[in-house]
Amino acid sequence: MIAIIKTEFQKIKRYHILLIGLIGMFCSPLLQLFSQMVMNEELRDPDFHFASLIDAVIWGNTQIFMPVLFTLTGGYLINREYTDDTLKNILTVPVSFRKFLAGKLAAIGLLSVLFGIYSLIVTWIVSVLARLPDINAAEFLYGLLRMIPLSVLIYVIVLPVIAFCSRRPGLFMTGSVLSFIAGYCVLFFKRGLLRDIYPFTAALTLIGFDTSSYTGAPDKGSLPLAVLSLGCMLLVSMILVYTAKVPEAAGKRKTPKKHAGSLRPAQRARVRSDTNYSIS
DSSP states (O other), X not given: OHHHHHHHXXXXXXXXXXXXXXXXXXXXXXXXXXXXXXSOTTTSOTTOOHHHHHHHHHHHIIIIIHHHHHHHHHHHHHXXXXXXXXXXXXXXXXXXXXXXXXXXXHXXXXXXXXXXXXXXXXXXXXXXXXXXXXXXXXXXXXXXXXXXXXXXXXXXHXXXXXXXXXXXXXXXXXXXXXXXXXXXXXXXXXXXXXXXXXXXXXXXHHTTOOOXXXXXOOOOOOXXXXXXXXXXXXXXXXXXXXXXXXXHHHHOOOOOOOOGGGSOHHHHHHHHHHXXXXXX
C-alpha cells in the first residue's frame, strides 16, 4: 500500500491536473475577498479581518472548490490508467485491483489534505497583500485546525463518487459535475433533520463552523447525526472499493489494424503476386 502511494505521488508531479488544483484552491480566497469588496455598503462587513477571510474560505471550499477539485483530481488520476493503457500492465504484478484502487484513493486523500493546507497558506498571503487587520499566528493555527479536518471530511463525502466513477473510463467528468451540484445544494439545507444529515453541512458541524452568517440557520446541527452521516459515506466507499472489479476496458488490448487502402499500387501488386505464387 505504501509503495502504491509513493508511486502515485511520483506520477502526480508530471500531470497538469496538479496545477489546475493549485490554481483552483488559489482562487478561493481571491473570490471571497473580491465578493466582500464589491458588496454594497449596507451588506459589507465593517470588521472584515483575517479570521473573517478564513471563515469565508472554509465556506467557499465546502460549497464549491473542494468537492469539485477533489473529484476532478482523483478521477483524473485514476482515468489516466485507462488513457495511458497502463492498468493492464500494473495488474500483471501480484497486486489485486482492489488493493490498487485503495492505494490510489489513499494517495488522493493525502493530496486533498495538502490542498487544504495550501488553501490556508494562500489565504494568509492574500490577507497580507490586502492588508487585512489581525493577522497573527493564533488565527492561522486555529484555521489550520479546522481546514485539515474539513479537507478529510470533504474527501470522505466525494469518495463514493470517485470510487464509482473509477469503474468506467471518462466518467470522472460527470462525477465532478455531481459533486459541484451536491456542494452547492448546501445552501438549501438550513435547519431540521436534513441539515443535520446532509453530508456537507454535517462536515461543517463536525469542525464547529458557524453557518448562521451564510445560510441564516440559527442552529449548529447535531453532532451524533453528523457523525452518522459521514460514517455512512465512508461505509458506501468501502463497499464500492470491496466490490470493485477489473474494468473490461483494462483487459482489452489494442490490435493494430491493417489498412489495405494505405498501400501504394506497386505494393499491392507485389502482395497480389506473392499470393498467387503461394496458391500455385
